Amino acid sequence: MELKLEEAIEILERTPGILTHFLSGLSEGWLQNREGENTWNAEEVVAHLIEAEKMNWLPRLETILQDGETRPFPPFDRFAHLKISNQNSIEEKLQEFKTLRVQNIEKLNHLVDPELHFELTGIHPEFGSVKLRELLSTWVVHDLTHLSQIIRVMAERYREDVGPWANYLGVLKRK
């Protein structure tokens, strides 16, 4: 196991700042770009991260701590952010994500003692029994997945523009 609580938090606490540094003030051409139909632009990814902050990580973590395997995780709809009308600007979304993340890291630090709680389990509606430490590792890698997605969506815009260099640019090789 590589997971250490304080190292996981190092990534979790950086994500809002990385996103703000990347997306704040960026022009619409970059912010609205998609990889195709039914894919997310950068702003929709941020909206998804906000939803997950509200409905996924802490609710599931608290379910493990309070109910163990006696009650499955509350449902999380990965597409909720596309259905809920979020009229906030990208700047407001970035701020909302940052505020929620700060609160959730505080709760995480307050609730979880690695020695006592990492091996506790809960019931994922699809996978069955999962450990608290797996949920926490997933929270970190989920951040990295969506940072990576935003970068890939940006790069896609210049796929044709780079000409003969395309084969040497790793970010264009992955879909």
Next chain:
Amino acid sequence: MELKLEEAIEILERTPGILTHFLSGLSEGWLQNREGENTWNAEEVVAHLIEAEKMNWLPRLETILQDGETRPFPPFDRFAHLKISNQNSIEEKLQEFKTLRVQNIEKLNHLVDPELHFELTGIHPEFGSVKLRELLSTWVVHDLTHLSQIIRVMAERYREDVGPWANYLGVLKRK
């Protein structure tokens, strides 16, 4: 063609800040992690970006503007940063990259007029004739490639730790 000079610069000018926000103060476990032998850790990626800032983008751009196709690009060794002993700390490297990038964007703005120069060509030692606008697009996507690489290397650390979620985390699917 998607490339617009001012939009390209939006990404180029953000990369040092994104990297600083991500890597500054991060613990060694994250900074030193690799995907395997002969792969780069985050600090080596930053060293490579510094080398490219010195030896690749502006020298090639200036070759196109000054010599066109009469002289091939000066050589760029993609592995130079592994041979040159760079004893600077990660914080110093991040600062060096930022300083070089600011200078290079100033030069870019000073030297390049999209209407006059985008279609100018030079000789790449491997690809042959390439356009200035292709070089510029590549500079942007090269930044995105290496941001994406750093994120992927970080995620790799928790590949086993995420347990049954591994198949749902895109960043773990790509090598």
